[in-house]
Amino acid sequence: MPGMNILVELRLRFHQTLQGLVDDPTDLLDLVVPAQDPRFGDYQANVAMPLAKRLGRPPREVADQIVRNLQVADLCGPPEVAGPGFINLRLRDDWLAEQLQQVSTDQRLGIPAVDDPKTFVLDYSSPNVAKPMHVGHIRSTVIGDSLCRILRFLGHRVISDNHLGDWGTQFGMILYGYKHFRDQQQFAQAPVQELSRLYKLVSQLVEYHQIRRSLPELQEQLAQRIEILDQQQALGPSADAAEQKRAAKRLRGLKNQVVEMRDKVAAAEKKLAAVEESTELNRLAEQHPNIGSAVLEETARLHAGDPENIRLWHAFLPVCREEIQKIYDRLDVRFDYEYGESFYQDRLAEVVDRFRQGGLARISDGAVCVFLDGFQAPMIIQKSDGAYLYATTDLATIDFRMQTFHPDAILYVVDHRQADHFQKLFAAARLVGYDRVDLQHISFGTVLGDDGKPYKTRAGDTVGLEGLLDEAVRRAHAVVAANDDAKPTSPELDDDQRRHIADVVGHAAIKYADLCQNRTSDYKFDYDKMVALEGNTATYMQYSYARTQSIFSKGQIDAEQLRAVDSPLCLQHPTERALGLQVLRLSEAIAEAVLDYRPNILTGYLFDTAKRFSEFYQQCQVLKAESDSLRTSRLRLCDLAGRAIRLGLELLGIQVVEKM
Template sequence: MNPLSEIRARFSTTLSGMVEDPANLLSMIRPAGDSKFGDYQANCAMPLGKQLSKSPREIASEICESVQLDGLCQKIEIAGPGFINLTIDDDWLKNGLTAALVNERLGVTQVSEPKTFVIDYSSPNVAKPMHVGHVRSTFIGDAISKVLRFVGHTAISDNHLGDWGTQFGMIIYGYKHFLEEGAYQQEPVAELGRLYKYVRKLMDYHAAVKRLPELEAAQEELKSKQADLESTDSEGDKKAEKQLKKQLRQLRSKIEDQAQAVVELKAKISEVDGDAGLARDASAHPNITLNAQLETAALHEGDATNQGLWEKFLPLCREDMQKIYDRLDIEFDYELGESFYHNELANVVSDLTDKGYTKESDGAICVFLDNHNAPMIIQKRDGAYLYSTTDLATIKYRMEKWNADACLYVVDHRQSEHFEKLFDVARLWGFGEVELAHVAFGTVMGPDGKPYKTRSGDTVGLSGLLDEAESRALEIATNQNPELTEDRHREIANVIGIGGLKYADLSHNRGSDYEFSYEKMLALRGNTATYLQYSYARVQGILRRTEADVESIRTNPGEFIFENAVERQLGLKLIRFGEALDEVLVEYKPNVLCNYLFELSQLFAQFFDKCSVKDANSEDLKKSRLQLCDLTARTIRGGLELLGIGVLDKM
């Protein structure tokens, strides 16, 4: 039991005697903003005062008289307009720490009503190389799953692979026309990757050739519009002048964007034109885009050849993808991709239609929703199904198979409108009970403040990114501890490199964009994985040097002693691990856990500085400090584990 829920439980009794539903008031009990006010503060007297037409301080004293905090709080004070400041009783804290010490779960209680969560994350397109954009979904989803499981829920992780999309049409087309047999025999996945990129290039080329003149014409038009505006006289009208300036500014930025686009198109064209082989294939395959689409369509319609190729390619691609997941140490319970649902799509449409929810519009089958202008299209004019159709089939499956209480979609924030519509349609369809949540996240930015790209403008490939992270980590590990063996350096590099990458991602509020930087990610100081891992290693150093018998500490604990103020602070922080986990799950925010672990590590560093274990002036104090050390190490290790990050005994 963590202090906060214990305090709330006690207040609950009192408050329910005063109002009908105290839930809102209970949420106003929180950790104190400033430690001089105590450990926790209850802010419920102020609003209650208004509600009951009494002075808040009067209410506060009524609450204080009635609430049973014996044994839990040693100090209860009313301050300011009616704050109730609470200080946790030292004996209660010590008992709690002892309970955590002897408990494998560090004293974190399991939820009383376990629920079943289905978490949909990572979800890359197979056969396309994974890139930096996939890391957030993967890390955040994995961390949320682990926290859910730890607190006692059932979390089913499901990697909703894009394994049925247009990329297979492209690869099939490539296979039929551009295959290099020898390369395919030797390294089939690499050859398929090459084919994908090759077809992509040719498609981009034709699109660029078509688009370039249009864009240049549009550019001219904008420029003449700009000239017009520049010569317009606002005749001293300030409002008109402001308007004009704004339009001009917008126009200039649009022109700039277009100029950039023109440069990119030209680069794509010249890349093909400059290569004899590419140029030849480009002119020999003028309709490659359409034909690749037709290959996809043929696959979907059950064409035997394409079906056979798909069945041959898919395992190869998945195996390749698995290598990345292995490096990241990410596992899924299920990997039911889009292809898994393709036979259900027609049923989705017919069922919704039978129930009267669909409407035909411009030949497409749509579900119109009150709060959205555009409908959700579930079948295209040409009869093909869409992402939305698959997602609906997926919800149905997840409800029927797992009877989920909640489905979480860890997906890019740009798709929020899609999910709003999806959830509305799902509820309309009859899935009203399940919690459907889009756990959205922001973009990974480069140092220029734009989405992280390579210099040439391509997305950053994930495997190269991991290589870079590890090689930089290796350099740091080698510099930091030159005396260790190369194998040890590699092991350290792996743990701090991958850990640093994950932590950099998870420690940011998922909703915001963040700037990616190898330097910051692997920085030795600050809110980084390295700092937390180092704290853990320092504890292990203490345990080694004092030759502590950790087993006996855990099975036969002594009393906790708070000699120095920081020991109490550390103890209080340790006991609040469960609060941090609860907090993570309120809005599915792993950064809450990162912050907790960082603060814990900072307190430990202070403790390390001020409170020697080895030279403690009594055996009892030494034992108490060893207990704090052991609990700190286990909390850091356990917390990092929930984030998918490892630790090292020495680094």
């Protein structure tokens, strides 16, 4: 067997040993982990302490007993017991060298596929087709794509399905816009831009009228709050300390509310002004006072099968889709299926029927509701006007996926704000019998701007994804050009090469910045940091890879031939050993990343690998090594390091270049 997961192997050995001490040692095996500190060796087992408690014996004694029975001599030096009962393991250099040799001819770098392949449906990206994609879509797309690549690499069957929003109110908007505001010539020449303009125009007008209706009430509420606040402030301090504290808290809460509402009112007024200051917009707003309900009617007509709206929908969809495809092409993202919301339209009634017939739903306030244990609000699957909701579509989607793909798991890569929705959805799905499929919401945080608020332009609009990518590429180009110009001898890249490199580096920077963050946390969007050449960035990994490649071109060495060399590697220098071990641990990194669907584990691994390589390269001469055999060994190590980095990046959906 070429290669293995070292951690898995060690756990296997511990499993055998621990069976003599306890009935089921499975849960203890998680306590065999990579060492926290190089001083403790390569791996450590923390099993003795909890076990000692269970057995009622001193932990060091238990540790000693484990060490005596442990069969690891073929891969480790003698285990050591330290501290309260930690068992420290250090892999044998000759074993590592042997492993590396085996791995070097293996396409997969010794990473085994899983024994029990499963079927996953991955639901990610899922933009609304009538709206331009914006920064908020990038995380779902990039994280989903990476998980897809990783799971496939591990041998799972993965079905990626882009659940497009192609049936909602946004289509009502462009239908209305097309019918009332279109510029026919523009539409003929550049339909994408024209539809996008219409969408923005209609949504602005709809919002305008909404605000005009709601603003007085909002202002009134604000006035009331201020009044209450004044009253509270006028009250003298209470004699009771506890009461005084509560009053202070109430006061703070009120003040926050007032500030919040003031901001709301100000934002609303600004939006009104934007329309009113433009004679053109003002005129349109006056001519279309009922645009809000009219848009809903267009949507309803579409859903009811109105021939004209259906015809337009069929005409618009490919146009919108094409716009989105440009982004996917740039990001190198593909899907197996794109069953959008529209696909499920004629399956919604039966979903509701099933719930009603099963006695799982009942009518409340005219709407069909599913009341679920542990939730205050029900999940509404049909509105009082008869319309269906996204909850209905999502349930129909689960039906379809279960019947079509028979998945073991369905993963939804969607931002954290929809956590509630998914909890209800999953609970409802279990109610109708889908209790064996693993339904998971892979949630992620918000992309923030410099100010710590959701990333917007200065004008307050969301940032279009295409412009974002352009900017990253532009900056990457500037950096690549500057660096090439500064090379000690002379620049070595022509314009085409520079453009290609900037393209790869720029897109990689965006993806990596997203993936290297723990997905559950929000993160600040910062071009400078993304395209930075140092630190944990795609650029640094790509640079490290390019360095490994440049050694081969400089030495005019054929890597293929090198891989076939039939002798173990030399790991005498500490940096050689550290790099070699690091290469062998890609398998662990992938396994851990997939455990909780966290690509940032993989980026962390790559960063470590790049650092190990730098250290090695700094301290060990490769082409000028003392002997031929050492030179060959080090070249092989460079090859392995480069391949580990390239493979890791590939699993993140990031490409490499040979020179940069």
